[in-house]
Amino acid sequence: MIQIYSFLIYILPLGLELCSAISSITPTQFLKDPDTIVSNNNLFRLGFFSPTNSTNRYVGIWYNLPSVKEVIWVANRNSPLTDSNGVLRLSVDGNLQVENSRNVTLWSSNVTRPATKFSVAQLSDSGSLLVQGFPSNATRENGTIIWQSFEHPADSVLPNMRFILTPDSDLRRVLQAWKSSSDPSNGRFSIGTNSLGLFQIIIWDGDRPHWRSGPWNGNIFIGTRYHNTGYGNILVNTGSFTQETVGGMLSLVFAGANETLMSHYAITYQGIIAQRWWDDSNKNWGISWKAPDNVCDIYGKCGEFGSCRPYHSPICSCLKGFEPKNEEEWKRGNWSSGCARRKQLQCGLAGSKQDGFLRLKMMKVPENAELITGLNIDQCRSACLTNCSCLAYAYDTQITCLTWSGNLIDVADLSPGGVDLYLRLAQSELSNNINIKAIVAASVISGTAAVAAIIWFLWRRSQSKGKAPPLPVKRVERSQATPNPHVFRDKSQVVIEDLQILEFDKLAEATDSFHEYNLLGAGGFGQVYKGKLEDGQEIAVKRLSRASGQGAEEFMNEVALISKLQHRNLVKLLGCCVEGEEKMLIYEYMPNKSLDAFLFDPEKRKSLDWQKCFNIIEGVCRGLLYLHRDSRLKIIHRDLKASNILLDKDHNPKISDFGMARIFGGNQDQASTQRVVGTYGYMSPEYAMEGHFSEKSDVFSLGVLLIEIVSGKKNNNFWYQEDSLSLLGYAWKLWREDNIILLIDPLITGAPFQAEIVRCIHVGLLCVQELAKDRPNMPTVISMLLSDITDLPNPKPPGFVQRQLSSDTGSHQIAEQTSSTNYVTVTSLAAR
Structure with a gap:
């Protein structure tokens, strides 16, 4: 073993040198997969790569030194190579081209400038792929840059990368996010702007704004939060932006202050822009800043004339002088309709009092600001006040005067950052504000005195009767039936014993x-x-x-x-x-989070061998047995699925989320509901179609979970194209064909456990049989899994054999990604 290890240490560097045998690309010298080119400063590498969980090949640039690959540019992002026979070559006319094994060009730099006599492509120390033209092959000096990757960015911004935007530019798609972590093709999110005048950065979700930075004031974007995220003072030197505007063109440059940090910006496929840097102590990429950073960063979260406060509940409120347009939607947490003004402005009306301004401190200013230069703050106020269409103004010492004449949208509390926003209101609203403050102050003082007097009176009264009075608590009150402070009773008279109230x-x-x-x-x-x-x-x-x-x-x-x-x-x-x-x-707290985070993540899945999988299966079964038979209450969970199975540090499973669980009486084993809730793909046929639920409903969900654990595939996302089969249908097809081995995930299969795994699939198919009466109960399921019952019956066809498409799921569909939405249900119990 020592000799093999020594041999690998010797041969690996040699292999890297062989893969990096060329330092540049010329019309006669091309780059072939898996060859690479490294920049002179050894910081960047150009070559062929495959993203995580993909076999497609792409030409890209990534940081050379870190152990965790960070791809910063991709050439053929929308035209992948399907094998490892790709070539990156430089044509005689100065065009870079990615070609497959059949010499078909999948991507080209599309150079339109006249070619020089000799051209060379090299990877610069800044991370840009440059194509330079020279007078001859012998003289490689004073070359002209024909093309460079910095002018055609993908999803990342590197130090000294300059963006030049003109009115003819595609302002919304300066950067384009990957489609997914394994697919670098153009995704749904992009970064750009909507104006070259009052410049701001916008993350676009398709053609809709997703997040915006607020205007640039020469030093910062005034609508962003800048704060330390826990990586230390080293972050203060990770770089800054500079902006220049010349002749209608806008030039923006990111200047990295410390090359060793490898600081850069990237937009993820989830629509998050993050400043990343290499943390050598932890051997990983750290994040010094990102946006959106909280729910209030999402564009227009609270609608027109609404304000978002991220650490309050509810997060949305109407600006002073405004009220919800739709009170019912607002109460339900849907704030998209925004707010409407209560009292109209008096500007221009004869004999009326002049409007005034309410100061809102440290705010993210609204969208669609209008810039008036050369004014001080008093002049800015006057300019807004004399313009009847002006609804608000703000003043920044570098930008100077900003005004708004349209509906105010995307307003948020940015304390301790942001700028002060002055909101125009009718004088009566401002006056009411003063009066209300006085009334509230007086009410609080008198109310406090009254409450104190009542409490004293009740205490004195209870002392005389030998028992403590009920203490007033907001929304809940202490139980009078017991002195235990950890028992309380709400309006539904549910008593919770031995529970900590925080x-x-x-x-x-x-x-x-x-x-x-x-x-x-x-x-x-x-x-x-x-x-x-x-x-x-x-x-x-x-x-x-x-x-x-x-x-x-x-x-x-x-x-x-x-x-x-x-x-x-x-x-x-x-x-x-x-x-x-x-x-x-x-x-x-469960450090390993939920089971689905392991089952359906290709990397984490590797940590689950069959013994761990079986331990999880057995634990879930014993938890269900306790709910159905052994607890003081007979409980039907109704929402058993991988995301509701939590794992502790040793991967022991714990069933969670009892918001939709129902208690059965001692002589009851079935119930019906008028409103079906849960997650399609896990619900039994009788529950999904007719609203009937019982122990056998949970058994069906368990069967789906067993097949997911064994196969490593998610029932809701699986689609066997032949016959449009679901995962259950595919498993049933393989069972009938006596080819069930194909269902087993290769990561857990192995000769010593194959019989046990097949038995688990057998039990899973018995659990998902279409008719509830055919399914085993939990004691029987456990006996089958532990081989206490050796001869298993042949399963009958499962429910939901075919993949359910949106057209046939009806109004009962509840998307997995939104978890389970809990509803009040009307339940009728049926004894049998």
Whole structure:
């Protein structure tokens, strides 16, 4: 083994040298896969590569030194090579060309300038691929740049890369994101601008704005947040932008201050622009800044005349003097309709009081600003006040005066950054503001005194009767039936025993004000954040969205259920929080997150061998057995799926998300609902079609999960093109053809376990049989899996054999990616 290791150490550098045998490309010297070219400073490499989880080949440029490859430019991004026989050559007319094995040109630099007598392509120390023309082959001095990759960027911005924009430029697509992490073709997101005058950066989602930076003032974009993200003071030297505007052309340059950091900007396929740098101590790419950074960064989140505050609940509110256009939508958390003015402006009306301005501190200024140069702040105010169409103004010392005459959109709280925005209001609105402040102050003082007097009176009264009075709590009140401080009762009279009640402020502190870098997951229910309490305990905080459809009843249902459940394969509920509109559940933190993060991620999937997979299967089964048979309450989960199976540090599974679970009586084994909720692909046929659910509904979901674990494929995303089969249909096809081995993921297959894996598939097919009466119950499932029952019956056809397309899923479809939306259901119990 030592000799082999020594041989590899010797031969690998030699192999790299062989792959990098050429230093430039000429009409007679081309680059063939897998050859590469390295820049003189050894910082960049040009060659052929395949993205993660792809066999396609592309010509690209990436950083040479880091162990984690960071591709910064791709030539043939929309025309991949399908094998490793590609060639990058330089034609006699000075054009770079990517050709396949049949000499078909897949990509060309399309040089239109006259070619010189001799041309050479080289990789510069700045990371740009240059094509230069020279008078002759013998004299390679004073060359003319014919073409350079910096003028044709992909998704990244490198130091000293200059963007020259003109009115004829495609302003929306200066940079184009990849389609996915494994596909560098043009994706849905791009970076550009909408004006060469008051310049700002915009991330476009197709043709719609997704995020904008706010105007550039010569030093910063005034609509962005700049803050340290935890990588140390080294970030202050990662670079800056400079802008020049000459003759209607705009030139923007990113200047990197420290070459060793390899700082650059890139837009991801998810629509996030990030400044990245190489952290050599951690051997990984760090992020010093990114946008969008929180939910309020999304363009127009709160609609017209709405303001977004990222760390408040709700995040959207109408600007002073405005009210929601659609009150019902606003209450449900849909703010897109925006707000309307309550009282009309009085500008130009005879005998009316003059309008005034309300100062909104540290704001992200609205879209569509109009620039008036050469004014001071007083002159800016006067210019807006005398213009009846002016609705707001702002003043920046470098930009000077900004005004708005159209609807104000994309306004947000940027404290401690941003600029002050002055909102035009009718004088009556401003006067009311003063009066209201006085009234509120007086009310608070008198109200506090009254509450104190009432509490004192009740305390005195209870002392005389020998028992404590009920304490007033916002939205919930302490139970009068027990002195236990960890028992409370809400309006639905659900009692939660031995449960910690945490304050909102404590949870905000634990999660860094619910910062995005602590976000573990999100869906229709809201968001889940990682947090750490004062005693160092790590927690997961499920912050329910008001738009999730899960109201007080569903929330209390989940709290009541989980607080009574104690099993090693069920997630442990530590506490909850109910304050105002906030409803939060606090769980034990699972460092490995959810099962789907492992099953359907090609890299993480490698860490799950069959023994770990079987341990997960057995744990989920024992958790379901406890819910169905062994707990004090008989519970049907109704939303069992890979994303609701959490994994602890040892990959032990824990069933989570009981928002849609239902309790059965002792003599009940079936129920019906008038509103079907859940996730298609996991719901049983009788539940999806008729609303009937029972233990066998959970068994069906378990069967889908078993087949997903064994195959490594996601039921909702699988489509066998022949006969449009679903994953269940494909498994059934292979079973009937006695070729079920093809279903097994090669990463977990192996001779010692093949029989056990096939048995697991067999049990999975028994669980997903179309008729509920044919499916085994949980005790039988466990006995089958552990071989206590050796002779398994032949499965009957499963439900949902064919792939369900959007046209036939009907109104009951709930998309997997939005998680499970919880609804109030009307349930009729049927005893059998």
